[in-house]
Amino acid sequence: MSSDTRPATPMSRQIAEHRSLLDRALGLPKFILVVLSVALIGFVICQILIGYLVVSGQLDGKWYDVRDFGNAMVSLTDAINRSQMDSRIVSTLTYLIPALLGATGIVSVVGGWLLIGPWAERRLLAKFQIRQGPNRTGPFGLLQSLADALKLMQKEIIIPRGADRFLYFVPPIAVFIPAILGWAPIPWSPKMSYADLDVGVLFVIAISSLGVLAVFMAGWASNNHYSLLGAMRTIAMMISYEIPISVSLLAVVLLTGSTKLSEIVMWQSEQGVWLIMLIPFAALAFLFASTAEINRTPNDIGEAESEIVAGFYTEYSGMKAGLFMAVELGNAILVGALMSTFFLGGYTFFGLETWIPGYLILATKIGLVYFLFVWIRATLPRFRLDQLMGFAWKFLIPVSIVLMFLTAIESSILVRWDVPSFLSLGLIALVNITAAVGLTFVWMRVLFRDNDLSAPPTPILTRKMGGLQAAKVLRG
């Protein structure tokens, strides 16, 4: 083989020495293996016990049913309602206690993720690039994010001269509000949802459109041309990619017939199918467009490290910059949760949710989507800005609108046609996949019919303002 004759490089030696996880596990000391196997057996026994409790029906709906923390809340509010108190106090308490506890839950989920997330992402990226990653601070480098946060807090906050003081201080806080609010309608279990809104899908779209203004304020108030340019790029991208997100969510609403997130999950659970199987193009469009919306590779135009320093938050330092980075991390799992809820069956897994707590299933799905994000970041190069906008406006939006119409026709047939659901849903999946592939192929042929890549046309406004012309004149 040719690879044997090639001289060994440090990289190839590292690859050759890289041991698999199973090898390393078997190479551990004896007593650790014994402890691990005992723990495994104990885990299995616990699972069997839980399974017995579940099957015998002793758990269902009791406050100590850990599969759904919502049960405890329902019991608590029932107890308050039954007590002999003034009706005003009762209504205040039944409103305040679930609100405060739920808000604490959401904030601690996001906050806990901010401690684990950066570590997980950096370790995974290191694995993809055959490096070690952070492994100095604490066991396996687990305290790295804490150390980073402490470092960021100690840093001096530098306010650029001529910055708009008021607008400069608002954005780091303002970008956090949608990142927290977006968690409200997500169902974690049948009764575990902070605010199961009737207009859940609309709420998600509305909340995701709020981040644009904070980005603009940050770029504008910094009194820096590069910040403003970065903000402009980000805003152009976010506004363009809101449309494919809305259209793909519209396809979800058309099929499930509800804008309530818990009912969307229940529909998928009842039909025994995930929506990504029925409308794969909408799911992929949602995933891709959300990476643009939250500034992740391959669409991280907002803070492209190699092109513009840090985009719209170039002039922010210390914990203010840290807050922007934290919001990006928090948004990544928010998108993971939305993706799982809309397209991957939410907290259900084909009946497994009666055995395992639903929130654990949802958390696993969120983790898998996040892993996909990290994988994409380690694998794919970045889009150029004009390619990104062209992809949104010329490809994603027309194709997803056409496929959305197809979904509308299918769903109106589905409610009138009385056949077994596996047959009709299978037919829908087949038609949708064929249409998505065929339409992509045809549309690409139309778009690149007479495309001369060597001489891309310049936009008319750019030319009238004399950008390229002026450069050519200067060059002579």
Place this chain on the structure above:
Amino acid sequence: MDSPGIVIAFYMMAGLVLGSGTLVFLARNLLHALAFLVISFLSMAGLFLTLSADFIAMAQILIYAGSISVLMVFAVMLTPLASRDNGNTIYVLPGLLAAGGIATFVGFLALDTSWSGPATDFTTTIDLIGNLLLGKYVLAFEIASVLLLFALVGAIMLVQTSSSDHEEGEGG
């Protein structure tokens, strides 16, 4: 309106609407005024929520706070620096007249309406609105969508490159 929570929410939201609305015309810097305007839009959405109008509230956030404010931000940013002062404008008198007229109109309406109707429980509105939009009021809905289509086509026409322009650009 029995529960104290909703009363507190109403007064908070009303205070925010009025406070930020006042700050909109007190702020000298036009971009500061815009920021306060966005806060006023958002708290207006909160007021709609206390009235059990969840769809309107979401539409308010999506359209006013999410889109129209971005449009206004771009409009402000593309104006020359000198006209960005909120303080000295020739429209003070007409603006005051218009505001006074609207306030009088709404005030008379509020005094004329009988507010003693029974409080109804929260019902979902989105089904009703969807049925009405695609049933009884489908013509208005379609006209609005055609208007938006015109705007889209117009925007494309503005930035489109014709083939003659293209050659001219390449030659120079």
